[in-house]
Amino acid sequence: MDTTTRFDPRISGLSQQVKDLANPQEVYSAKARDVRAEHIDGALHLYRHEDILALNKHPDVLGNGGRGGSFGHDARLIPLEIDGPDHRKWRRLLDPMFAPRQMMRLESQIRDLSRELIGTVREAGGGDLHDALAVPLPCQTFLGLIGAPVEDLDFFLEFKEGVLHPKGATTEEIDANMALAGAKLLEYFDGFLKDKRKTADKDEDVIAELMRAEFDGEPISEMDLINVLFLFMFAGLDTVTASMSCLVAWLGKNPGRRAELIADPDLLRPAIEELLRYEGPVPSGMRYPETDVDLGEGLIVAAGEQVNAFWAAANVDPTYHVDPLTVDFHREKTSHMTFAAGPHRCLGSHLARLELKVALEELFAMVPDFTVDTSNLRYDNVAVRTVTSIPVTV
Numbered sequence: 001m002d003t004t005t006r007f008d009p010r011i012s013g014l015s016q017q018v019k020d021l022a023n024p025q026e027v028y029s030a031k032a033r034d035v036r037a038e039h040i041d042g043a044l045h046l047y048r049h050e051d052i053l054a055l056n057k058h059p060d061v062l063g064n065g066g067r068g069g070s071f072g073h074d075a076r077l078i079p080l081e082i083d084g085p086d087h088r089k090w091r092r093l094l095d096p097m098f099a100p101r102q103m104m105r106l107e108s109q110i111r112d113l114s115r116e117l118i119g120t121v122r123e124a125g126g127g128d129l130h131d132a133l134a135v136p137l138p139c140q141t142f143l144g145l146i147g148a149p150v151e152d153l154d155f156f157l158e159f160k161e162g163v164l165h166p167k168g169a170t171t172e173e174i175d176a177n178m179a180l181a182g183a184k185l186l187e188y189f190d191g192f193l194k195d196k197r198k199t200a201d202k203d204e205d206v207i208a209e210l211m212r213a214e215f216d217g218e219p220i221s222e223m224d225l226i227n228v229l230f231l232f233m234f235a236g237l238d239t240v241t242a243s244m245s246c247l248v249a250w251l252g253k254n255p256g257r258r259a260e261l262i263a264d265p266d267l268l269r270p271a272i273e274e275l276l277r278y279e280g281p282v283p284s285g286m287r288y289p290e291t292d293v294d295l296g297e298g299l300i301v302a303a304g305e306q307v308n309a310f311w312a313a314a315n316v317d318p319t320y321h322v323d324p325l326t327v328d329f330h331r332e333k334t335s336h337m338t339f340a341a342g343p344h345r346c347l348g349s350h351l352a353r354l355e356l357k358v359a360l361e362e363l364f365a366m367v368p369d370f371t372v373d374t375s376n377l378r379y380d381n382v383a384v385r386t387v388t389s390i391p392v393t394v
């Protein structure tokens with residue numbers, strides 16, 4: 001693969017090397033220690049926190065859409081695949097809809113749903129916490145928040161699997177399978193958005209708010225609305241499921257550390273932050289510098305280069321974090337790259353943190369002694385790190 005071919009991290013050497021490892025952190029950390037930057041399959045891979053932070057914040061570096069749209073959609077996804085003033089305009093509109101105060105209004109609803117879902121597992125004496133909690137809790141919450149039908153969850157899940165984990169061994173096969181999944185979603189939106197417009201003036205959800213929003217006196221076009229919602233349908237549905245599954249599995253494997261959190265509830269917030277650092281579900285993201293970027297000490301990233309920025313390696317970078325492979329709930333330097341950094345920093349981080357906190361609080365309150373069958377945990381680290389099966393007894 002040369003530098004003119006679009007690089008797909010899913011089929012890159014490093015993704016494939018760690019694809020089903022329970023502890024890819026060891027591989028990532030060794031990379032950050034030994035290799036500051038390297039070319040793999042035509043993309044420059046960066047592993048260190050300070051380098052990635054500098055690149056993310058540089059004004060001449062484009063985000064994920066620097067080489068055009070992807071994820072099975074012809075147009076650029078908003079705001080992930082747009083940059084510059086247009087991106088800032090969209091973030092100014094979207095940020096308040098996902099701000100901490102706005103998310104706090106969802107707390108009691110997230111708690112009720114957590115109790116219901118965990119209650120079902122408790123009554124059955126056990127179950128799979130991936131299917132019984134990590135999938136339905138964030139997905140139902142997110143669909144309710146944006147105003148999409150919760151009863152169509154299976155359809156949305158099939159779509160996000162199709163664009164995030166498409167089948168195929170080559171970029172061409174992957175692109176074709178993603179396009180197939182994308183086309184089904186567009187067909188769905190065709191009918192759904194027409195119906196939604198009929199009630200948008202009084203509905204209180206994100207889609208209705210977007211339908212009422214204006215830029216310079218003009219409503220948002222149907223195409224732009226689709227470009228936002230297409231992204232939401234995988235960004236909002238998959239990542240919290242993934243991180244919840246990783247955190248629950250880690251706490252299952254480390255019952256002593258779980259007991260620490262149960263004994264001291266004030267520790268939960270910093271512990272979630274530390275586990276998000278260690279178990280960050282999105283391994284990497286693409287960046288495209290438009291000018292040469294000098295990262296110091298002889299490392300210059302050339303204009304036109306495609307850069308695979310490894311958030312997961314930056315999170316366990318020993319040149320930045322003290323003892324990075326230790327999960328330390330009292331860590332002093334807490335900044336991590338799990339939600340990326342710079343202008344494209346995750347829009348949904350406050351929602352994600354709230355869902356994780358409430359789910360763990362309820363898990364600790366309702367089934368504090370849950371036991372995980374650690375020999376049957378299944379990890380998938382390609383595209384988004386997830387534990388796809390978490391068998392527990394309670």
Ligand code: HEM
Nearest residue numbers: 079080235236239240243282285339340344346347348352
């Ligand atoms: C723990 C859960 C989550 C993680 C680890 C996560 C991670 C990330 C990362 C790494 C990025 C940067 C991608 C890049 O630039 O290459 C990102 C962007 C984004 N995330 Fe999240 N995310 C999470 C939850 C959510 C949720 C719940 C939403 C729902 C609104 C969301 C919406 C977005 C959007 C819209 C962007 C694009 C932001 C932009 O480009 O300006 N994320 N996320």
